[in-house]
Amino acid sequence: MADTTADTAGTEGTAGAAAKKQDRKAARLARQIGAFAKEHGGAEGHLAHIGQAGTRIVLVGTDGAWGDLVAPAYATAQLAAEKAGLTLHEEFDGEFAAKVETGPYEWTRMAGIQLGGPANRAA
Secondary structure, eight states: OOOOHHHHHHHHHHHHHHHHHHHHHHHHHHHHHHHHHHHTTOEEEEEEEOGGGOEEEEEEETTSOEEEEEESSHHHHHHHHHHHTOEEESSOOHHHHTTOOOOHHHHHHHHHHHHTOGGGSOO
16 A cells, blocks of 8 residues: 555645745735725725736725735635725626726826827837
């Protein structure tokens, strides 16, 4: 009979290391979420899959400011949001989107991308 103890220990060690790495990444993201929330009077969020790149954590501050972070996996993003105490929305629906305040920069950038505006071209 073959001894599988070494194989099992190696697998558990690898899984444990991966879980620790995920926890460290989630803790770092949670600190960033907390800093954003502190700067903007609180925050709410939404998690969006972005393919192999991971999961986008969209943040909307109470003051209407918005930003995003990228987690390597959905589970990491979820853990980060949980650690930060971030209220998550299932969908980025109209009610949630209405909380986002856009300014001249965003409007110029959006129009520039669509219209080829000179202010947004690379030098």
